Amino acid sequence: MNEKQVHIHIDHLTMAYGSNLIQKDLDFDIYRGDVFVIMGGSGCGKSTLLKHMIGLYPPSTGEILYEGESFNQANEQRQFEMRRGWGITYQTGGLFSAMTLAQNTALPLQQYTELSAAEIDDIVAYKLALVGLGGYQDYYPSEISGGMQKRAGLARAIALDPEILFFDEPSAGLDPISSQLLDELILEMQESLGATVIIVTHELASIFAIASNSVFLDAETKTMIDYGDPKVLRQQSEHEKVRKFLARGSTPSGDPA
């Protein structure tokens, strides 16, 4: 295997909402082709970190560099180009409620490509079929279940065969089987597209099944306290909090499932 390439570098990032500091001094690398998990207790700022990475909020201090290039410093045209390579799903769905699933999935294609309507229809049908929603083209998000909405969000995120995939709690609220299927889908996407995947998740099963690297954000000290492969961290983290989190509160010496 050849040398790992840094894809995204988080450089001394501090995030705050107004005067409310969320996380400070985050500094780590995400390598190309990684399935990178952002972990941490509820409310520690995982979604906030993700939103900084996708350029919705500017950093208080520090930088986020994509192959050495800062999104926030880039001009509008360049930002547009960079965003073309990203696929994103949101914690609360983010599907456009006024549009059908087909229109939702077609939007990025219309936005970034010159494809004809017929070609777009074909791609949309394929992407929806990939996430198990073949035939649901004309449904509105309010007409399908929560789990199906998650998958529809995924279909929209992968519409443009993105280079980087961001998922905010993709499997929250899914039953174990669906959530496993989703994991497989994510891995499949990662392999077939060679994409870098960044996931915010709590699901331990998911973390161990797909993650190749991770960062642990701590709400109390408001910074990252650990970084590395979660399978290794479970046994060897210096921080009891991390070991406990990964062993779901049972004693770290116990044999984790």
Place this chain on the structure above:
Amino acid sequence: MPESQPPRFTLEQDGQLLKLSGDWTIEQDCPTFSALREQLSQVQPAAIACDTAALGEWDSALPAFLLQCHNYCSDSGIDFDTSALPEGASSLLKLATAVKPHKPPEEKPLSLAEMLDFRHRLEDAWEVVRDHLEFIGDATIALGKLLAGRANTRREDFLTFIHQSGPDAFGIVTLTAFLVGMILAYLGAAQLAQFGAQIYVADLVTIGMLREMGALMVAVVMAGRTGAAYAAQLGTMQTREEIDAIVTLGISPMEFLVLPRMVALVLIMPLLVLYANVVGIFGGAIVAAGLDVTLTQFSQQMTKVISFAHLGTGLLKSVFFGLLIAIAGCRAGIQCGRSSAAVGEAATKAVVTSIVYLIVADAAFNILFQELGI
């Protein structure tokens, strides 16, 4: 079954021992922590132990009291020993204290000097004005793009919003315009009758509707109806991260969401006002008929006073009013917080801001027309 004992606490041994007795259940009138806090602040012990020998039955009332006690002790550095508590109570307390209570970041209360600082106030107000101007500026740029055919806007959206703000608003516009026409007629008739000049009711109603009331009443109705709806729609999209999704697709929310709403309202407002004028004058004519001004007389008098200037001023106002309502509504929605309560606030804000805008703009128009002699 033994008689239930009233719940009590006593503080003994210089505050070092907290004795709990009686039945601590929510049906009972349990002591609140504030009483204990007062006593504790007087004696200030270094450590507190519990004595629960006389404790009877208990439910959530007991841990609720103990949690307050625990938080107070940990804040003021007192060692709170819970080992003597009943087993269930101490484990519940442990659970409740496992995660430290969230402390919201301290906001310094403004000092009197700061509050009276006029410059500071002025800067704040300027901030708000600048924010509005910025939004209006962005909207104008987007509009320019639309006219140049380069805006990212869906045609279906226009049609939906035109339908929502036009045909759907017909009923309520009819009702309000009709009644306003009647009110104008009654108001005028009472005064004009004193001079035997009832016939001029027609002038009053016609000019009143065309120049002023038609545009203003439709605008107020639309502010409450469409402006609030815009704010709620966009606010909900904000809470559901739909607006985030739009931004990260490289689409401008201004072009994609605000523009179709704004253009729909601006196109529909003059039409609604024309319709309201007709209905209002008709309402006035009916009242006048009851005051011995026949319909024929009324319409003759009306055709004498009707002029393009009267009609035009009202329509010009309506276009601007439509623009202002859309801006107030969309701005409130886009800047909405991320909770369902925030959506409600956004809708309220949209209506209040629109009405302030409307009245200020109407006054400005009237001064302008007066100066220009229109």
